[in-house]
Amino acid sequence: MAALPETYRALVLNAIGEPLEVQTKPTPQATPGSAVVKILAAKILSYGGDIYNGKRKYPLPTPLVPGSGAVGRVAAVGSDATSLAAGDLVLVDIYLRGRDDPSIAALSGVHEGHTETSSRLMRGEWRDSTYAEYAKMPLENCYKLDEKRLLGPTTAGGLGYTVEDLLAMLVQPVAFGGMRCIGIEPGDKVIVSPATGSFGSAAVQVALAMGASVIAMGRNMDALKKLQTICAEDRVQLVQITNDQQQEMEALAKCGPADAFFDISPPAAAGSSHIRSGMLSLKHSGRVCLMGSGIGDVAIPAAALTYKNLTIKGKWMYERADILKMIQMAEGGLLKLGSQAGWVTAGRYQLEQWEEAFASAAKHAGPGERVLFEFR
Incomplete structure (x- = not known):
């Protein structure tokens, strides 16, 4: 892939309850233990607007780039990466875990966890999430996908999904x-x-x-x-x-x-x-x-x-073994995704349309509907 650009566009929450804004920021750089991912599509939670306007009392440090699970392509990796490489299609998981204590957890861009210890995960290295053109995430939160199998045409042994279909694997x-x-x-x-x-x-x-x-x-x-x-x-x-x-x-x-x-x-x-x-x-x-x-x-x-x-x-969220097994089921054709499972995209939005996007996600929260930010 091409070198990272000097700057990128991101949706920024300066303070809970204040309007969000799109800002141009210096592009994050890959450091040991991390990957920088070019975001292709990011899911919008049905209650996302209520997190950032303060209706849901979720603890978050500000300012930050909010976000949710996403699908993207690796743009750069830290020097200690052993399996991920630039160009890989990945599922970006926002469930952050303490590396020295996996019981300590937070949700990138959504919730800094339930303890003072868990808040450290989002008050430093992993403050910014996926509602942006690029996101820096822990290596272990970027799950490599079999692109040929998932996105390839059925005539060539693929499953014929689109990138936005893959967002199902984040719910x-x-x-x-x-x-x-x-x-x-x-x-x-x-x-x-x-x-x-x-x-x-x-x-x-x-x-x-x-x-x-x-x-x-x-x-x-x-x-x-x-x-x-x-x-x-x-x-x-x-x-x-x-x-x-x-x-x-x-x-x-x-x-x-x-x-x-x-x-x-x-x-x-x-x-x-x-x-x-x-x-x-x-x-x-x-x-x-x-x-x-x-x-x-x-x-x-x-x-x-x-x-x-x-x-x-x-149970809060899931274990790493769970998401690996679920990806295996999807790639094996046992777990249907997206349109093949009857789901439709109710709205695709750019970052500047964040207010409309959150309102749409709240409206289309029922079965068979998804709303997303897309990045071209």
């Missing part, structure tokens, strides 16, 4: 990490709730790819039916969240005994009945994964937990 790892942490296996029946947001609908898709069947729960039946159509699967059953626990449990019972319950509730679901309904509907020795950290405290049905021998596990 799916969250669900995949949660499913793997409770040992989902082929033949299991998993309750996914709520299933109509971007992460919940990805969880349905991931569970199906892992060989499980799914009971998808949500408030909006139209959105649930759309999800069922997108999945084109007779292994997806639908149950509406009504905030009537007994009614929900009766509907779940009609779907047959469930092996596991996967929850990834947004903050708006605080106080909802569906978590108790899901737990109480599990068979003996059922497993529960809770990933919706924004909903506050949840009442646990202790009696059922005991006599049903239930296991409850909390």
Whole structure:
């Protein structure tokens, strides 16, 4: 690839609650342990606007370049790189981990973590994220992709995806990490709730790819039916969240005994009945994964937990082994991506259109929709 330019354009958040602005900055240089990636497409989180306007109280150092997961091409690597090279197509993972303690974590451009120690990851070397023409990221956060297999034409043995199709692999790892942490296996029946947001609908898709069947729960039946159509699967059953626990449990019972319950509730679901309904509907020795950290405290049905021998596990994000396995599944054709999985791009935006882009992402947060920044 050509040498790095002297400057690059980036979207900058000077202070939480202030309007963002596009700035020209000195291009980051590769140092040991890092790669500089030319960003091709970056996903916009449905709640991204609420992070940067302060509605969601996510801790972030400012000023910074915000961001989310992205797909790009390596432009330069540090001197200690052993497998990545300039020109490689990579998945850019924003889940930062402490190199000397992997339990310390933060999300580049989104959240500096839950402890003073985790905040160090974003208050120095990794402050700036992917809403920019170039991004400097840790080597281990840049996953090399089989470009020929993923983007090549089907007539030549490829899977025929586009670059933006690959953005699906930045949502799916969250669900995949949660499913793997409770040992989902082929033949299991998993309750996914709520299933109509971007992460919940990805969880349905991931569970199906892992060989499980799914009971998808949500408030909006139209959105649930759309999800069922997108999945084109007779292994997806639908149950509406009504905030009537007994009614929900009766509907779940009609779907047959469930092996596991996967929850990834947004903050708006605080106080909802569906978590108790899901737990109480599990068979003996059922497993529960809770990933919706924004909903506050949840009442646990202790009696059922005991006599049903239930296991409850909390999970934030995923492990490195999870994303490697998920990429392997995608490259093997087992996990469908993007348009081939029924997803459409609801909006493509330039950095200068950030306000419209965040509004569009909030509007198109349901199953089958994605919104992104694209870089030409």
